[in-house]
Amino acid sequence: MPLTSIWAATAPAPADLPPLHESLRTDVLVIGAGFQGLSTALHLAEAGVDVVLLEARQPGHGASGRNGGQVIPGLKDDPDALDQLWGAQATEFAGSTAARLFALVDRLGIDCDAQQAGWIQAGMAQVHLPGLRARMTQWAARGAPVDWLDAAAMERATGSRSFCGGWIDRRAGKIHPLKFARGLAQAALAAGARLYGDTPVVSLVRDGGVWQARTGRGATVSADRVVLASNVYTPAGFDPDLRRATLPAHSFQVATAPLDPDDLARILPHGAVVSEARRVGTYFRIGPENRLMLGGRGSFAEPQGPAAFHRIAAELTRLFGRSFAMDHHWFGRVGMTPDHRLRLLAPAPGLLAATGFNGRGVALATALGQVMAAHLAHGTPLPLPVEDRLRPLPFHGLHPVYGSLAIEYYRLRDRMDR
Numbered sequence: 459m460p461l462t463s464i465w466a467a468t469a470p471a472p473a474d475l476p477p478l479h480e481s482l483r484t485d486v487l488v489i490g491a492g493f494q495g496l497s498t499a500l501h502l503a504e505a506g507v508d509v510v511l512l513e514a515r516q517p518g519h520g521a522s523g524r525n526g527g528q529v530i531p532g533l534k535d536d537p538d539a540l541d542q543l544w545g546a547q548a549t550e551f552a553g554s555t556a557a558r559l560f561a562l563v564d565r566l567g568i569d570c571d572a573q574q575a576g577w578i579q580a581g582m583a584q585v586h587l588p589g590l591r592a593r594m595t596q597w598a599a600r601g602a603p604v605d606w607l608d609a610a611a612m613e614r615a616t617g618s619r620s621f622c623g624g625w626i627d628r629r630a631g632k633i634h635p636l637k638f639a640r641g642l643a644q645a646a647l648a649a650g651a652r653l654y655g656d657t658p659v660v661s662l663v664r665d666g667g668v669w670q671a672r673t674g675r676g677a678t679v680s681a682d683r684v685v686l687a688s689n690v691y692t693p694a695g696f697d698p699d700l701r702r703a704t705l706p707a708h709s710f711q712v713a714t715a716p717l718d719p720d721d722l723a724r725i726l727p728h729g730a731v732v733s734e735a736r737r738v739g740t741y742f743r744i745g746p747e748n749r750l751m752l753g754g755r756g757s758f759a760e761p762q763g764p765a766a767f768h769r770i771a772a773e774l775t776r777l778f779g780r781s782f783a784m785d786h787h788w789f790g791r792v793g794m795t796p797d798h799r800l801r802l803l804a805p806a807p808g809l810l811a812a813t814g815f816n817g818r819g820v821a822l823a824t825a826l827g828q829v830m831a832a833h834l835a836h837g838t839p840l841p842l843p844v845e846d847r848l849r850p851l852p853f854h855g856l857h858p859v860y861g862s863l864a865i866e867y868y869r870l871r872d873r874m875d876r
Contacts, residue, residue, distance in 0.1 A: 461761065463788035464713040465523055465636035468746040472640050474516055475655030478677045484510040484652070486834055487671055487681035489659050492522035493635075493819065494812060495687030496642035497562075497827025503649035505835035510679055511651060512671065514658035518639030520691045521819060524790030526711060526741050526753050527635045528731040529821045530577050531556035531627065534798035537596040544843055551829065551841035553600060555821035556629045558828060563633070568641030570633045571746065575729035577630030580612060580621040586735040587623045594625035603628040616732055617725035618777045624735070632731050632743055635820060642824075662686075662696055664806060683834060686811035687827070689819075690793040703801060704814045705794040710756030710770045713749040713786035722748055725778065740773045750774070750782065756789055763787075792817055802826075803845040810834070810844075 475491075486502055488495045491513035502509040513519070533540060533552045540549040556574075563572045581587050594604045604627050612621040647653055658674040662684065671679045686692065690706040717725065726732070726744050733741035740754040752774050761767065764787045775781050795801060795814035800822065802812045810830060815822055832838040 461763070461787050461789070463524060463636075463711075464745055464747075464749060464751065464786045465518075465527075465634060466788075467786065469634065469636045469640065472516065473644075475513065475643065475653050477656040477675060478512065478654035478673060478679070479675060481678040481680070482510055482652070483680045484508050485681065486510075486683045486685065487512065487669065487679050488685045488687055489662070489671065490520075490687035490689070490691065491517040491639070491643060491653065491655070492520050492687060492689070492691075492823065493639060493642070494689070494823035494827045494830075495685065496522075496639060496646055497824045498685050498687060498831050499651040499653065499827075500642055500646040500649055501828050501831030502835055503646055503651035505831060507831075507835050509651045510681070511646070511653045512657045512659055512673065512679065513653070513655045514691075514693070516655045517643040517653075518636045521689065521790045521792065521815075522639045522823070523636040524711075524788060525635050525709070525820060526731070526743065526751065527633050527745070527820065528577060528733065528741060528743065529556045529559055529572075529574075529631045529633055530731075530733075530818055531602075531629045531821055532597070533800065533818060533822070534816055536593050537600060547839075547841045548843075549600070551825070552822075553597065553602065553629070555818075555825040556631065558825040559633075559821050560631065562824065562828075563638070563641075566641065566645045568638060568645065570635075570638035570641055572631065572633045572638075573729050574629075574631035576626045576628045576731075578607065578612075578615060578624055578626045578730050578732045579735055580616065580624040580732055581735045582621055582739075583736075584622055590623065590625055590735055594627075597627065615726070615728065615730060617721075617727070619779075620777050626730060630731065630821075632729070633820070634746065659693055664808070667807075669808060683808040683810070685830060685834070686809065687823075689813050689815065690791045692813070700803075700805070700811060700813060703795070705796075706791045707794045708756040708760070708789050709753050709792050709817075710761065710767055710789045711751060711753035711787070712767055712770050712774070712784050713745055713751045714774070714782040715785050716748045717744075717750055721750075725750060740770075740777075742774075742777070749785065752777075761787070761789055793819075800826075800842065801845065802840065802842050803847070805847055 742752040
């Protein structure tokens with residue numbers, strides 16, 4: 459049985475972007491048609507900047523069309539820590555990312571099943587609760603609409619008896635990520651951006667103060683500035699330090715058969731999305747066609763069939779006390795960094811890149827594209843620090859080995875916590 463994404467199965471057939479055959483000149487070249495690249499191109503075009511976007515496949519082919527569709531504000535650091543690390547402007551930006559995405563959906567009228575029904579961060583062990591409560595309290599002090607959920611409230615909100623407490627952030631919600639990516643592409647085209655699909659970039663060099671991007675089809679795009687928005691899908695011929703600064707982890711996901719009315723009344727009845735506080739936890743939601751979806755960390759080897767998803771399917775049984783029929787299995791890459799922090803960098807004049815969204819890419823990448831466009835078009839300061847180079851991770855080529863060992867170690871720690 460082939461692997462099929464619930465998103466690809468439920469999105470309307472796209473109008474594919476055409477490939478680029480002739481050479482072009484532009485002000486800004488964007489490489490990558492995920493949320494970050496599409497948002498950057500859209501907002502640049504709306505600001506009157508001439509922009510070309512090149513995508514190796516089609517919009518949303520990578521992580522942006524394969525994720526869980528959870529729209530979660532914030533970064534992995536708590537607000538107080540962010541204030542000390544990067545300043546209050548970074549914390550304010552991090553807290554605004556979900557609102558920026560939902561406002562963009564409303565303004566453009568993108569049909570992507572958007573629902574701002576909240577995100578629950580769930581604690582499975584008592585040891586999780588102090589940290590969760592501290593995080594909630596810090597966001598509450600900054601005006602976020604949040605509430606604490608005890609064990610009984612968690613059961614009512616999730617339909618699972620597995621959790622001893624947690625908190626809900628009502629700024630958050632969910633979307634159909636592939637519909638959203640394709641909607642961003644159409645909006646960018648309507649705003650005047652030039653978008654091309656099936657056009658991989660094979661080299662990027664700076665010559666005489668101008669960037670030259672050569673495509674696999676032989677065309678060249680010349681640009682004054684470049685936004686590299688490919689994250690862990692960055693082509694092999696680019697800056698090796700950028701590729702080696704982030705670990706490409708696999709996130710495995712499943713979607714059940716449509717739930718019956720009794721299950722829908724019990725499991726996530728108010729439409730919230732959930733992620734666990736375990737080191738190697740899961741995340742789940744109700745998705746298209748009233749299907750229960752769950753994802754979590756998978757192996758570093760690419761799965762070849764549904765049998766590779768047995769651990770993920772077993773998590774659903776553990777959470778809800780019974781097995782479910784599985785209709786969809788798929789996976790995608792997540793860009794992880796050792797400290798779980800985004801890397802925003804300008805490694806050369808006129809080149810801006812971001813990598814390592816650490817599972818928060820839906821809201822964060824969309825909002826980052828918005829502020830990067832404002833920076834390029836108007837000189838608006840970026841809310842996050844920009845590095846001029848990255849230190850590559852040692853022994854990066856061995857990441858499937860030591861990454862797998864680390865995951866098993868963290869799973870052991872999680873079992874000890876319980």
